[in-house]
Amino acid sequence: MAFWDDNYLKEANRIDSFLENKLSYINEITQPTASETDGVFIDRTIYNSWKIFYHLYIARRDALNEYTKFNQKTLQYQARPALDLYKEAPFQFVGILARLLYEFYFWNYDASTYPDILSSESLERLSRLSNQELWGDQFKWIDKKMATSMLRDIMSSDEFKAIRGISSKIEDFKSEITIHIEESTRLFDEKFGESNKKILESLKNIDNYQNQINDYQSKLEDYKSNYNFTLLSRAFNNLKNSKQIERNSSRIITRVLSGALLIPPVFSFFNHIYSWVSVGEGLSSLTYYLPLLTVEILVFYFMRLYYSEVRNINTQLLQIEHRLSLCEFIQDYIEKKNTDKENKESWNLFESLIFAPIQVTPDNIPSVIDGANAVAELAGKIMSKSKD
Numbered sequence: 001m002a003f004w005d006d007n008y009l010k011e012a013n014r015i016d017s018f019l020e021n022k023l024s025y026i027n028e029i030t031q032p033t034a035s036e037t038d039g040v041f042i043d044r045t046i047y048n049s050w051k052i053f054y055h056l057y058i059a060r061r062d063a064l065n066e067y068t069k070f071n072q073k074t075l076q077y078q079a080r081p082a083l084d085l086y087k088e089a090p091f092q093f094v095g096i097l098a099r100l101l102y103e104f105y106f107w108n109y110d111a112s113t114y115p116d117i118l119s120s121e122s123l124e125r126l127s128r129l130s131n132q133e134l135w136g137d138q139f140k141w142i143d144k145k146m147a148t149s150m151l152r153d154i155m156s157s158d159e160f161k162a163i164r165g166i167s168s169k170i171e172d173f174k175s176e177i178t179i180h181i182e183e184s185t186r187l188f189d190e191k192f193g194e195s196n197k198k199i200l201e202s203l204k205n206i207d208n209y210q211n212q213i214n215d216y217q218s219k220l221e222d223y224k225s226n227y228n229f230t231l232l233s234r235a236f237n238n239l240k241n242s243k244q245i246e247r248n249s250s251r252i253i254t255r256v257l258s259g260a261l262l263i264p265p266v267f268s269f270f271n272h273i274y275s276w277v278s279v280g281e282g283l284s285s286l287t288y289y290l291p292l293l294t295v296e297i298l299v300f301y302f303m304r305l306y307y308s309e310v311r312n313i314n315t316q317l318l319q320i321e322h323r324l325s326l327c328e329f330i331q332d333y334i335e336k337k338n339t340d341k342e343n344k345e346s347w348n349l350f351e352s353l354i355f356a357p358i359q360v361t362p363d364n365i366p367s368v369i370d371g372a373n374a375v376a377e378l379a380g381k382i383m384s385k386s387k388d
Contacts, residue, residue, distance in 0.1 A: 002065045003072045004057055008080055015083045016054050023047040038129055045126065046090060049097040049117045053081070056104065067107040070150045071099050091130035095138045098123070102142050103150065233324060240320045247313040250306050257303035264292040 026047045029040065036044065056064045071079045079096060086093040094117075101115055116122055120143055127139035154160055270276070 002061075003068070003079075004061050004065050008057070011080070011082060012054060012057055015050065015081060015086065018083055018086075019047055019050055041125065042090065042094075042129065045117050045122065046086070046094045046097075049094055049101060049115065050081070052115050053097050053100060063108070064104065067104045068100050070103050070153055073153070075099070091126070094126065095130075095142075098126075098139065098142050099146065102146055106147060106150065236320055236324050240317060240324070243313055243317050243320065247310055247317070250309045250313060254303055254306040254310060257299055257306060260299045261296065261303065264296045268292060 023043050023046065026040075026044050029036070029044065068079070075096070079100065081093055081096050085096075098117055102118055105114060105118060117126075123139045123143040127137065127143075130139065
């Protein structure tokens, strides 16, 4: 628990309020301290000392607790200035303030903020003025002996004794540290040597793995090429199957329409024999024959459309099957094209044939077949060169 805590705040505020009311005239005095009367000097010393202490208590309480431990230990709760003490014994009140400020600024010396009360002149004058009181010699003690007492108290503390014990064992610690450093260095060298050997082995394995990776990469490239050709062939097969289904549907419709063409004449023939429907004579017979003729023409027209569709689909299937055949040696085509730079035009014809759009009608088929012939001639040249 901290010595300077909130429990003292009420008493500190009482003292501050009281001194403000009683000694605030000090702020209006501008003459030097040495020329002041004894009464004014005492009031000014008390007022200024209290204001410094009060500021430390409010704004720097942790530091005040840290750097007044000697007075806390020797005076205990008498180290807390009290208003009643000021009223009864002003010199004892200011003496306690002087002790607290002396210890605080002993550890936190700053010439720019060093209080006037701690100067030898001020302490000597306070000692002379308070000579008649019980605490008359305390100001001389503060000036001459308090620092020595604080140092003696520190040197007799358990912490200082522990430090002295450590200093006496420094040589032993040095020896142990040296041994520990040598042992650590030896272990490090051993571990480093093992790690270095493992790293070299790992580097060798990495080279082997790199060669294996390169082999796998080349194999994957081959697989990729073969897979791409497989996908191309599969695409043509899917297109072929789709066209075959479409052709079969058109064939069925064509056959149905062909059969429907026979229905009107057959019906008319048997109607002439059995007279199912009255035909009439002259112009009145047109009401019978004209609808039959119209139906016959429409059925024939649609049959011709579907027949043409069947022919077109057959043409497209022929082109698809032709491309499927060419896909079987497309791998060799790529290898030969990279080595053969003389027949560039023939290679272009081959590519235009493979990747040309499917012709919807048979009108453009001859030009495509011509391109295939050029490709066939190119393949013959390549095969003859490979034999040589």
